[in-house]
Amino acid sequence: MESQETGAQRLPQRIIALIKLLFFGRLGDYAQAVPATIKASTPAEIRQLLSADHPALAMQLSEPQVLISVNQMIVSWDQPLADGSEVAFLPPVTGG
Amino acid sequence: MNTIRIQTQDFDLAEEYQKLRELSSRVGAVVTFSGLVRDFEVDASIDSLSLQHYPGMTETLLQEIVDQANQRWQLIGSTVIHRVGELLPREQIVFVGVASLHRLDAFEAAQFLIDYLKTKATLWKKVTQDGKQHWVDSKASDHEAAARWDGIND
Numbered sequence: 001m002e003s004q005e006t007g008a009q010r011l012p013q014r015i016i017a018l019i020k021l022l023f024f025g026r027l028g029d030y031a032q033a034v035p036a037t038i039k040a041s042t043p044a045e046i047r048q049l050l051s052a053d054h055p056a057l058a059m060q061l062s063e064p065q066v067l068i069s070v071n072q073m074i075v076s077w078d079q080p081l082a083d084g085s086e087v088a089f090l091p092p093v094t095g096g
Numbered sequence: 097m098n099t100i101r102i103q104t105q106d107f108d109l110a111e112e113y114q115k116l117r118e119l120s121s122r123v124g125a126v127v128t129f130s131g132l133v134r135d136f137e138v139d140a141s142i143d144s145l146s147l148q149h150y151p152g153m154t155e156t157l158l159q160e161i162v163d164q165a166n167q168r169w170q171l172i173g174s175t176v177i178h179r180v181g182e183l184l185p186r187e188q189i190v191f192v193g194v195a196s197l198h199r200l201d202a203f204e205a206a207q208f209l210i211d212y213l214k215t216k217a218t219l220w221k222k223v224t225q226d227g228k229q230h231w232v233d234s235k236a237s238d239h240e241a242a243a244r245w246d247g248i249n250d
Contacts, residue, residue, distance in 0.1 A: 022150070024148060024150060024218065025220035025222075026220075028148075065234075069153060072150070088150060088153070090150070090218055092234035093217060093218055093220060093234065094219065094220050094231070094232040094233070094234050095147070095178060095190070095213060095214060095219025095220070095221065096131055096178075096189070096210060096214035096217075096238075
C-alpha cells in the first residue's frame with residue numbers, strides 16, 4: 001500500500017487488521033452505537049480508537065476486571081490481531 | 097462420559113440423575129446440584145432474569161472446567177447444563193451432576209464444577225425488577241468459593 005518513493009515500506013510494518021467486535025454483559029449497553037467492525041492492530045488500540053466517540057464505553061473497558069478474547073481465547077491487551085479476528089470484551093461473569 | 101449443554105429449555109432433574117446412574121455398574125455415588133432463579137434482595141422480588149452467553153466460548157470454558165475436575169477426582173461421568181435466555185423466578189438455571197465410585201469424589205467435584213462455572217464461564221445475568229433492567233454484579237463470595245480450590249491439588 002505504501003508509496004515506493006517514501007521508503008515507508010522499509011519501516012517495521014504494523015498490521016492493521018479488520019476486526020469483528022463483540023461486547024458482552026453491561027458492556028453491550030455502552031456499545032450499542034459502536035460499529036460491528038474496526039481496523040486495529042491490538043485490543044488496546046481498539047479501546048483507544050473507541051475512546052474518541054464512545055468515552056463511557058472506553059472507561060468501562062479500562063476496568064481491570066474486563067477480559068479480552070481473540071477468537072474465543074483469553075489474551076492480553078497487546079495481543080497482535082490478524083485480519084478477520086473476532087475480539088470480544090468480557091465483563092466479570094455472573095452465571096450459575 | 098461428560099455432557100455439557102447450553103440451552104433455553106428447562107431440564108428434568110430425575111432424567112439427568114437417571115442418565116448418570118446408568119453410565120456404568122461401577123457408579124456408587126451421584127451428586128447433583130441445581131441452581132434456581134431467586135430474588136436478589138430480601139425486600140424486593142424480581143420480575144425475570146435474562147441469561148447471556150458467548151456461544152462456542154462458553155462451551156469451551158465449561159469443557160476446560162470439566163477436564164480439570166476429571167484430573168482432580170476419579171469420576172465416571174458428569175453433566176453440566178446451563179440455561180440461557182429469559183427465566184422467571186423459581187425456574188431452574190443450572191444443573192451439575194457427577195457420578196463416581198465413591199461419594200467424596202462426587203461431592204467435591206460437583207462443588208468444584210459449580211464454583212468454577214460461576215467465576216470462569218462466560219455467562220452474564222440481567223435482572224428485570226419493577227420494569228427496570230440491570231446487569232448483576234459479580235460477587236466476592238463466589239470468587240472466594242472458587243479460590244478455595246486453587247491451591248488444593250488432589
